[in-house]
Amino acid sequence: MNKPMYSVGDCVEKxxxxxxxxxxHVVASITKRGHVSRVSCPQCGTRSPFKSPAAGATSARAGATKTGAPYDWTRTYRIGQTLTHPAYGVGEVTALIEPKKIDVLFQDRLRRLVHSQAQAQPQAQVQP
Ligand SMILES: [Zn+2]
Incomplete structure (x- = not known):
């Protein structure tokens, strides 16, 4: 479905x-993906950017606090926490396997991830 949803001259509520x-508002410009980018008010003529509510995935990121912060392997997770993996999507921590491994249930299947991997301390201690 790559057909433009709107075209210039259409009317959108804003x-x-x-x-x-x-x-x-009258649609003034359209992005390559068919989303309305700018509209103009027929009453006062003001042109303003328009955020398409159909943007979907990208706008969902705004409300990501509840659905899980981005997966960060330096963090320490607990059972029941949710996270958003860049490749696998949203998952929930179902088990703590080893001190630094967790099982996370994603939409398709369970995956084992590392966590609590604090930045490696430089171990080269200079001996006097
Ligand atoms: Zn106006």
Missing amino acids: HCEKCAETRG
């Missing part, structure tokens, strides 16, 4: 700050 009300 809140106009100048008019202080939500009204139909």
